[in-house]
Amino acid sequence: MPPNSKISDEHLSINVTDTDIPTPNRGGSLSWNNVTYSIDLKTKDDNGKPKSRTLLSDVSGEAKRGELVAIMGSSGAGKTTLLNCLSGRLGTGHLSGSVTLDGRPRNRKTWKKLVAFVEQDDQMYSNITVRETINYAARLRLSSSRYAKAEKASLTDDVIKSLRLSKAKDTYIGDGLTRGVSGGERKRTAIAQELVGNPEILFLDEPTSGLDSNSAYAVLENVKAEAIRTGRIVILTIHQPSNEILSLLSKVVLLAGGSTVFFGPVEDALTHFASLGYTCPARKNPADFFLDLLTIDEETHEEDTARVKKLQEAYRQLDQSNVPVTHPSEPKISMTVSLDALPGDSPEPAAGWSNNWFTEFLILFERAWLDVLRSKPVVIASFVRTAVLVILIGFAFWQLDKDQRGIQNRAGILFLWPINQVFVTIQPIVATFPLERVIMLRERSAGSYRVSSFYISKVLSQAIPAVFYSMLACVPLYWMIGLQHSAWKFFAWLLINALETTAAVALGFMVSSGVETVQMAMAVAPMIAVVFLLFGGNIINNGSLGWWFKWLHYVSPIGYAYRSFMQLEFRGLSLSCQPDEPCTPTGELVLQQQDLNGLSVWACAGILVALSTWWFLTGYVLLRKTSKPKMKVL
Known part of the structure; x- marks a missing residue:
């Protein structure tokens, strides 16, 4: 001025x-x-x-x-x-x-x-x-x-x-x-x-x-x-x-x-x-x-x-x-x-960008992160939700016995938890771009930044708290439930939780990038999550699926997390039996009966990374397509 x-x-x-x-x-x-x-x-x-x-x-x-x-x-x-x-x-x-x-x-x-x-x-x-x-x-x-x-x-x-x-x-x-x-x-x-x-x-x-x-x-x-x-x-x-x-x-x-x-x-x-x-x-x-x-x-x-x-x-x-x-x-x-x-x-303005990519990203991430941290109602609700889940699930499945009834209880919580992670994570994220599209289009029309810097800044600002709340819950749950006392299995449990949460974040951003309204996002997200739940490996045995449905199992993050959790818990686990009941004495037999062998924990981790990458990239392509500023100059 x-x-x-x-x-x-x-x-x-x-x-x-x-x-x-x-x-x-x-x-x-x-x-x-x-x-x-x-x-x-x-x-x-x-x-x-x-x-x-x-x-x-x-x-x-x-x-x-x-x-x-x-x-x-x-x-x-x-x-x-x-x-x-x-x-x-x-x-x-x-x-x-x-x-x-x-x-x-x-x-x-x-x-x-x-x-x-x-x-x-x-x-x-x-x-x-x-x-x-x-x-x-x-x-x-x-x-x-x-x-x-x-x-x-x-x-x-x-x-x-x-x-x-x-x-x-x-x-x-x-x-x-x-x-x-x-x-x-x-x-x-x-x-x-x-x-x-x-x-x-x-x-x-x-x-x-x-x-x-x-x-x-x-x-x-x-x-x-x-x-x-x-x-x-x-x-x-x-x-x-x-x-x-x-x-x-x-x-x-x-x-x-x-x-x-x-x-x-x-x-x-x-x-x-x-x-x-x-x-x-x-x-x-x-x-x-x-x-x-x-x-x-x-x-x-x-x-x-x-x-x-x-x-x-x-x-x-x-x-x-x-x-x-x-x-x-x-x-x-x-x-x-x-x-x-x-x-x-002033001289004719340059046709390029005002800042380099990394500077754009830092500014956008700072703004997005401040907006997340200052959303007090959301932060408080997230902590309360995490505490309630830990208390309810932790005490409902407190120190599970290593007997035949413990098989069902263990399988139940190890399937329930990845379902919870997907639903809790995806719901708030799918509304991100429909809510912010007006801001993004206005700023993009002014040539403020690239789509990629905006997209990655939003992804990180949402993924960090999502993984944080996941870790905050799954650390105490592991010991409250009484899963195997093994250091490497505990850290593998944390890793799979983080990777599944990241996959849910990626899925949420892909949906968010492809829809125009919050109502549409809220309708599409649960439908996808339910499909992943259905073909997650617990409700329907994977071995009984026809080829026309089996591909859905291969893209279910719930399925890979469930398979990993089951292998971590049941391998090396001995189960007691009562004289008058059918007996499955080892965890390996449980995995065999439910067709949960095959892919290892590390293979599942790699696939979760691949799914996250695929969905993040698809989300970026969709956002780039839907956020292109309209411009017709005579």
Whole structure:
């Protein structure tokens, strides 16, 4: 941010003219001309070709530095579609026209470094503070070769001060379980983490949605001040702004049915509509007046449609005449802008990554690990769950006897425990990417990091606590149950537990990468776990399986853990017999009867490693496919 930039009054309602903002050689304005966008429908015409629907038709306009340009219109008018077209966030459909930055076409490779996009859903990590959220964005987006870590921290503090977040900087973002910042502070934090990357252009989708009037005004007042201070272009969509918010807007783009009905200052819009016979009542909010003009109601469809077409045609003629509309001079403000510090004067950003892979990984792992450690309800619940399982299972199977009844009891606990490990581990992990996909796509669209660094950081941040809780439970259980007192068998028990838990983590991430919603993840995960349970080697004897089912046994981590545990416990175990009961005197006979010989403990360990690797890699491929940012640049 320019160190010598200032605004005379941070609470001032700001309006500026074009002459107020110095225009650098590059990035002075964003222009769009005759932008048309259509999508193919599933239905087909008589010739068998897909029918199409036009969402935008010949839309033109311009946004200059320091301006707040608002796209307005009724629902379905094309507001968000136009915003996505200008920001380059469209991945499908047919797009034509031109969008230029200071008269030059956009460069697909560097465009994402020049723009920032604040979505309507301002999802962030709930257990990270405001300052940490902004600082992580700075560390990920700003080049390490140009900015030292201390400089990124200083930029973070500058943005916090500019958006008046100083009082909330050490407060968690919060969610339904964790108390956090207010709605206005949350929205300003979402904007701040985009501004800290020093973009040329800031796009905002419904930034006032869900906020009260005071918070909404405060958010846009801060954005306006920041736009003037840095000479940044700001384009936003907004539905029904208040009079106070309208006073902050430099220009409005009024859309109806995907076409422009007016582009220019609010005062000029009122003058233009009045010349057509539509005068805004004295006490009516102009924004409400605009929406009334542009909305097509079902009950008055023909009348409203005729009015909208009249407005579209009137603006088309006005636009073609190229006659400037005169409007009253607007008040200026006292400010100083350093041309050397303007983002538009900076060199063309590099098309590559801001950090090397390892730096990305360290930053992402630090953030993910903090989020895990600070999730107090989850941490407490995990410890309580572990303690309850140890107490219930440990005392239910306390010091098992080495007799014939002990065979069933041992087989029962040695099958129950790997089942528990899979179910307990996989359930929370499958929700990871569906919950964080919005964050990931937003950060990936900004070119913040590679998929691989993000994926591995998430895997490690979830695998470490999963294995930790597994070890915390299986150490006391081994001695409470009374399994064989052998050092190598005890450590082999720990190893197989860790490997099976890791396999469950890998399976969870594979499912999480391949589904879009939490509901879908929660439906798929138990189904897979039940299949692995069924073919785990205890319920159905593996030797009796047909070839069409046997392959399921080969991919069951429960089966390999169960086989390993049974071999560790029953090999070398002597069992007592009563005179009046069938007798299986040795553990080796038990293994033979249940068809659990063959693969050794170490072979099972190797297969668990192979399954984990396979599922981790599959998860990465799926995540890479589903997290590719949409980008269509004219």
